[in-house]
Each structure stands twice: as C-alpha cells, then as structure tokens.
Amino acid sequence: DLNSDTQALVDFAAAVPHIRKLNWNSGTSICASWFGISCDSNGTRVVAVHLPGIGLYGPIPPNTLGRLGALRILSLHSNNLNGNLPDDVPSMPSLQFLYLQHNSFSGTFPPSLPVQLHVLDLSFNSFTGSIPSTIQNMTQLSALYLQNNSFSGAIPNIDLPKLNILNLSYNNFNGSIPSSLQKFPNHSFDGNSLLCGPPLDPCSKVSPSPSPSSTDFSSSPADSQIHDATPKKKLGTNSIIAIAIAGFAVLFLIVVVILVCCLKRKDERKSVLKGKAENDKPKDFGSGVQEAEKNKLFFFEGCSYTFDLEDLLRASAEVLGKGSYGTAYKAVLEDGTTVVVKRLKEVAVGKKEFEQQMEVIGSIGQHANVAPLRAYYYSKDEKLLVYNYMRTGSFSALLHSNRGTGRNALDWNARVKICLGAARGIAHIHSLGGVKCVHGNVKASNVLLTPDLDGLMSDVGLTPLMNFPATISRTIGYRAPEVIETQKLNQKSDVFSFGVVLLEMLTGKAPLQAPGRDDVVDLPRWVRSVVREEWTAEVFDVELMKYQNIEDEMVQMLQIALACVAKAPDMRPTMDEVVRMMEGIQHSESKNLPSSEAESNAQTP
Numbered sequence: 192d193l194n195s196d197t198q199a200l201v202d203f204a205a206a207v208p209h210i211r212k213l214n215w216n217s218g219t220s221i222c223a224s225w226f227g228i229s230c231d232s233n234g235t236r237v238v239a240v241h242l243p244g245i246g247l248y249g250p251i252p253p254n255t256l257g258r259l260g261a262l263r264i265l266s267l268h269s270n271n272l273n274g275n276l277p278d279d280v281p282s283m284p285s286l287q288f289l290y291l292q293h294n295s296f297s298g299t300f301p302p303s304l305p306v307q308l309h310v311l312d313l314s315f316n317s318f319t320g321s322i323p324s325t326i327q328n329m330t331q332l333s334a335l336y337l338q339n340n341s342f343s344g345a346i347p348n349i350d351l352p353k354l355n356i357l358n359l360s361y362n363n364f365n366g367s368i369p370s371s372l373q374k375f376p377n378h379s380f381d382g383n384s385l386l387c388g389p390p391l392d393p394c395s396k397v398s399p400s401p402s403p404s405s406t407d408f409s410s411s412p413a414d415s416q417i418h419d420a421t422p423k424k425k426l427g428t429n430s431i432i433a434i435a436i437a438g439f440a441v442l443f444l445i446v447v448v449i450l451v452c453c454l455k456r457k458d459e460r461k462s463v464l465k466g467k468a469e470n471d472k473p474k475d476f477g478s479g480v481q482e483a484e485k486n487k488l489f490f491f492e493g494c495s496y497t498f499d500l501e502d503l504l505r506a507s508a509e510v511l512g513k514g515s516y517g518t519a520y521k522a523v524l525e526d527g528t529t530v531v532v533k534r535l536k537e538v539a540v541g542k543k544e545f546e547q548q549m550e551v552i553g554s555i556g557q558h559a560n561v562a563p564l565r566a567y568y569y570s571k572d573e574k575l576l577v578y579n580y581m582r583t584g585s586f587s588a589l590l591h592s593n594r595g596t597g598r599n600a601l602d603w604n605a606r607v608k609i610c611l612g613a614a615r616g617i618a619h620i621h622s623l624g625g626v627k628c629v630h631g632n633v634k635a636s637n638v639l640l641t642p643d644l645d646g647l648m649s650d651v652g653l654t655p656l657m658n659f660p661a662t663i664s665r666t667i668g669y670r671a672p673e674v675i676e677t678q679k680l681n682q683k684s685d686v687f688s689f690g691v692v693l694l695e696m697l698t699g700k701a702p703l704q705a706p707g708r709d710d711v712v713d714l715p716r717w718v719r720s721v722v723r724e725e726w727t728a729e730v731f732d733v734e735l736m737k738y739q740n741i742e743d744e745m746v747q748m749l750q751i752a753l754a755c756v757a758k759a760p761d762m763r764p765t766m767d768e769v770v771r772m773m774e775g776i777q778h779s780e781s782k783n784l785p786s787s788e789a790e791s792n793a794q795t796p
C-alpha cells in the first residue's frame with residue numbers, strides 16, 4: 192500500500208546521498224507534493240519515480256526501490272549511481288520503463304527482467320558480460336538502449352515483435368549480427384570493431400586485428416552528472432584515418448551530386464528571367480534579385496515543385512510576419528502552389544559559407560519532424576528561402592490566439608503530440624553532431640503544425656548564417672541564461688528553450704518576448720516560484736482543467752520542463768533523454784492502454 196511505498200522511498204533517500212534536495216517531507220502528501228513521485232489515479236500506490244540528474248551517488252541499496260510493487264516507471268538517469276544493480280530492482284513486477292542511462296553502473300546484464308518491460312535504457316554505463324538469450328521472453332520490449340557500455344560476446348538471435356529501437360553501439364560485441372536484427376540501421380551496431388555482417392560489412396572482409404576498444408575505454412564517471420551523447424571511447428589512429436577518408440569520400444560524392452543537379456537545372460530552365468527582373472513588378476521579397484542569369488533558385492533533392500524564380504517573383508505575396516531573420520511571406524503562385532518565402536536580412540556570411548550551410552540544412556531536413564527547406568536563392572542583395580506553406584500555422588498561434596472567445600481549445604493529447612514532435616525534431620538535429628547542429632532559435636512560433644497536429648521544427652540551421660546579437664532581443668524569453676551572458680549557443684541551450692516551450696504548453700502563457708514588455712512573463716521564473724509555494728493547480732492552463740485524469744501526466748511533464756530549464760546546463764537532460772521521458776509519460780498512462788488493461792491497472796492493490 193501507500194505506506195509501504197512511502198517507507199521504501201524514505202529508506203532509499205536515507206541510504207543514497209544526493210546533491211539536490213528532494214524535499215520528501217513526511218508531513219506532506221507523497222502523491223501530491225513529493226518531488227519526482229507519481230501515484231495512480233486513486234492515490235493508493237506509487238507508479239512512477241522520476242529522479243533524473245539530481246546528483247544521486249553510490250549504489251542502489253537492495254530492499255529499497257525494489258519494494259515498490261506497483262512501480263511502472265523508474266527513471267534515475269544522469270546521476271552518479273554505481274555498483275551492481277540489486278537483484279530486486281529491475282525485477283519489480285509492474286515495471287514497464289527503466290531509465291538508468293548516464294550513470295556508472297557496473298556488473299552484468301540484469302538476470303531477471305520483468306517480461307512486460309517496454310523500454311530498457313542502460314546506455315552510458317560500465318556494464319559488462321553478454322546479453323542473455325532470456326531477453327527473448329520480454330515480448331513487450333519496444334526499445335533497448337545498451338550503447339556505450341562494455342558488453343561483449345555474441346549478440347543473441349532475438350526476435351521481439353515490438354522492438355523498433357535498438358542501440359548496441361560502442362560495446363565490445365563480436366561475431367555476426369543475427370538475422371533477426373539485420374533490419375536495424377548500422378548505427379545500432381557502430382563502434383563494435385569485432386562485429387560483422389549486415390547492416391555492417393560482410394564478415395569475411397572484417398580483419399580480426401583492430402585493437403578491441405576495451406583498452407581505450409575511458410570512463411570518467413564522476414566528472415559530470417550528465418554526459419554528452421558523444422561516445423566515451425577514444426578512437427585509434429587507424430580508425431580516425433579511416434573515418435577521415437570515408438568522410439572525404441562522402442563529401443566528394445555530395446559535391447558531385449550537387450554539381451550534376453545544378454547543371455541539369457541550368458539546362459532545363461533556359462533564359463529564366465532574361466530581362467524580366469526589371470520589366471515585371473517584383474514582389475517585396477524579390478526586389479533585390481539581380482544578375483538573374485547567374486543566380487537561380489536552387490531546389491533540394493526530393494522536392495516536387497516545378498516553379499522557377501520568375502514564377503516566384505510573379506506570385507501574389509502576403510506578409511506572414513517579421514521574424515528575427517527577416518520577413519516571411521506567403522506566396523501563391525499562378526498555378527495555385529502556395530509556399531513560404533523567407534527573405535533574410537543581415538546575412539553575416541559569404542556565398543560559399545551560405546551554400547555550405549544550405550547543404551547542412553538540406554541534410555538535416557530528412558526527418559518527419561523538421562520542416563524541410565525546399566529551395567533557396569542567393570545573390571549579393573537578396574537571399575531567399577522557400578518552405579512548404581503549413582496552413583495549420585504555428586504552435587504559438589494555436590496556443591495563444593483567440594483565447595477566451597470560446598475557441599476550440601487545444602486539448603492535452605494534441606499539445607503533447609505537438610511537443611513530442613518538436614522534441615524529436617530537435618533531437619534529430621542534435622544527433623547529427625558537430626557545432627553547427629544546434630537549432631539556436633527554439634520557440635513556439637518555430638514549431639509548425641501538420642494538418643493532423645504533428646509538430647515540425649522550422650528555421651532549422653539558420654543561426655550560423657546570421658549576426659547573433661541581432662536575433663537576441665525578440666526571443667529573450669526562450670534564451671538560456673548562459674546564452675544571454677556568453678552569446679554562445681549549444682545543444683543544452685536548445686534544451687532550455689524547448690523547456691520554455693513545454694512550460695508555455697502547460698501554462699498557456701507566452702514567455703517574455705522582448706525586454707520592457709509587461710504583458711508576458713519570465714516563464715521559468717514564474718513557474719518555479721509557483722511550484723515552490725504549492726504544486727499544480729495554479730500553474731496549469733485553465734483550458735486544461737476540463738480534461739479528466741491528466742494531472743499525473745501534467746505533473747510529470749512539468750518535471751521534465753523544469754529539468755530542461757535548469758540554470759546549470761549540466762543539469763539539463765539531453766534532447767534524446769527528453770524525448771524518451773516524454774514517450775515514457777505517453778505510454779505510462781492507463782488511459783492510453785486498452786480498457787481491460789486499464790482496469791486491471793486501476794485495481795492493483
């Protein structure tokens with residue numbers, strides 16, 4: 192019952208040192224006010240423990256968390272926990288989501304995992320030994336993250352029907368990849384030098400000699416609470432040379448492909464715009480178009496548009512808004528095609544760098560949650576970007592416009608779906624690595640919506656083109672404190688900005704848009720101050736109050752948001768972790784389960 196759950200948590204907190212205060216006071220209600228704790232809807236059992244990145248130290252003692260018999264989600268990632276897992280922890284009877292990544296756990300793969308586990312994340316630890324074939328019993332498993340450990344041996348031939356995410360990269364696995372797992376992409380297996388077969392190189396070609404990375408393994412558990420997503424292992428000189436050669440080859444190929452495309456287009460569009468730029472009345476966004484012969488619209492691959500610059504200049508245009516990069520126009524072409532044209536102002540880079548960044552943007556755009564850039568035009572006086580027109584508009588517009596006029600409120604599931612889409616889009620950008628793979632301007636008006644309310648990140652890859660200080664004032668409410676100070680963007684500053692979007696979604700309040708305006712709030716500060724006083728009610732959007740059974744989810748989402756807007760960048764989760772935590776919430780609620788299962792969950796003693 193709740194008393195024994197409470198005692199289990201108290202025992203855990205007493206035995207495990209932690210940097211951040213938990214404020215688990217026996218006088219307050221565990222379900223309503225204990226940090227990181229969620230109960231079932233009756234308030235009779237603890238069903239989720241979310242304690243990411245709060246500085247937990249040392250091993251998990253046996254007979255503490257393991258006593259939480261109704262626990263469905265255990266999230267202890269990004270702490271400094273170490274040692275072996277106690278026997279009773281992963282084997283809790285109701286556990287469905289286990290997040291232990293980014294700690295310093297050692298020992299072998301947990302021998303007894305509950306068969307109903309949905310997600311298991313042991314990545315970025317120091318686990319050793321092989322994966323037991325009994326993993327085959329976990330028929331509900333949909334995601335298995337074991338990357339960046341020291342697991343070894345052959346990978347068992349597991350065939351789990353629901354498994355759709357698998358990451359075994361950066362371990363010491365050897366042998367051939369079993370047929371059942373060959374459907375996963377290479378990066379599921381990267382960084383295991385003795386592993387071969389599809390999707391990696393064929394086994395016969397793999398030389399047995401490359402030094403196993405175990406000796407190079409550098410583990411620095413205590414230096415930070417949240418590690419970067421970059422692999423912990425150092426690469427040998429051979430690997431670096433090989434990677435460099437492969438990189439050059441890929442780059443060369445890309446350049447060749449682009450050249451071929453350009454030449455082809457040149458042929459297709461003869462004499463586009465010859466003498467037209469002066470004769471036609473150019474739209475606002477085309478007034479700087481010159482030298483039309485030399486500079487044409489460059490389309491990205493996979494784009495089905497057939498118009499050219501001339502058509503675009505003839506289109507009827509309407510201003511959508513002035514953003515930090517320039518003005519956005521909705522342009523309707525003569526054949527009815529509607530696109531968005533962004534006319535960039537104050538581009539701070541030259542042509543070559545601009546084009547290189549366009550290539551980066553083109554490659555980032557291959558994701559369901561990133562609004563793809565379709566075409567661009569570059570000349571000395573005019574820089575235009577062409578995007579699909581999203582008629583559902585932006586998250587910001589849907590969340591804030593026409594409030595209080597009996598509008599159709601954006602319901603909870605829609606809000607979560609939109610934010611999860613945006614989170615996946617940002618995580619995708621981050622996954623590409625490198626300094627340029629930062630969004631840099633995450634905010635609700637840059638989350639565009641598909642007709643079925645999926646969130647897409649727009650304005651991707653534009654910050655490296657611009658003069659940084661020019662963009663800062665418009666988006667002040669989304670900026671991480673260190674960005675305001677140093678003017679340097681990084682992935683953790685994107686996480687902060689995303690946290691503000693989540694707070695915006697939860698509270699229905701827009702963050703500070705520009706200094707000196709008093710109609711809007713410093714959201715992280717406001718939410719923190721309310722939360723300090725008392726939980727929930729005050730914080731959440733009144734429009735959300737009419738929905739049943741969502742308090743748990745809202746509180747959990749609030750915790751994620753607050754973790755994202757932590758003042759210290761190191762304390763913020765990575766975007767990948769944010770996605771997984773959000774997915775965990777989505778899956779965990781009984782209302783998302785089939786009704787029979789929901790009932791049995793509700794009846795659990």
Ligand SMILES: Nc1ncnc2c1ncn2[C@@H]1O[C@H](COP(=O)(O)OP(=O)(O)OP(=O)(O)O)[C@@H](O)[C@H]1O
Binds near residue numbers: 582649665
């Ligand atoms: N592809 C698109 N489809 C529909 N609406 C869009 C599209 N791109 C932008 N918008 C909308 O047009 C308006 C202006 O966009 P723009 O990106 O120029 O400025 P912003 O988002 O307000 O600020 P920033 O430049 O900092 O991103 C915003 O309301 C935005 O949501």
